Amino acid sequence: MFRHVVLFRWNPDADDAAKAAIAAGLAALPAAIPTIRGYRFGADAGVNEGNWDYAVTADFDDEAGYLVYRDHPAHRQVVVDHIAPAIGDRAAVQFDSRD
């Protein structure tokens, strides 16, 4: 399995409406992008001090499946319209993981 992980910190302009639009946009992606095998995202639960604000994890069979997602127009639209204006920091890793 090839897993994509991205964490965000919001910028001060990211309000509740912006965060709701991000969640709605992300929720539509598994139905739009056939290479997605697993997709989970959400706001930090507030358990630990110093955490970032939001996580998205996406699973694919392989790197090629991830690249379809990364470059898919439906994904790019969510990124450009909703995520990019809201983020202050972004950290991402993609990694291969044996089952």
Add this chain to the structure above:
Amino acid sequence: MFRHVVLFRWNPDADDAAKAAIAAGLAALPAAIPTIRGYRFGADAGVNEGNWDYAVTADFDDEAGYLVYRDHPAHRQVVVDHIAPAIGDRAAVQFDSRD
């Protein structure tokens, strides 16, 4: 499901032996900590510029299961002995995710 995600950037002193010790230490945790439901970790695949270096994702039934992991002596030992000396930056999020 309650998912814990952490990303690292290594510091300049983190050599291959240190990274191998981290991977070996993490690999032993699912057998040692019974609340772990899923555990995946690995080095960044090098697909994208600007990525961080390493990811760990751990799944639990709920926040309580995560807290058992967070505070478990086997986990703390890997963190103190191997991870803490190797990291330059750390970003983490825990989030609830409906199936």
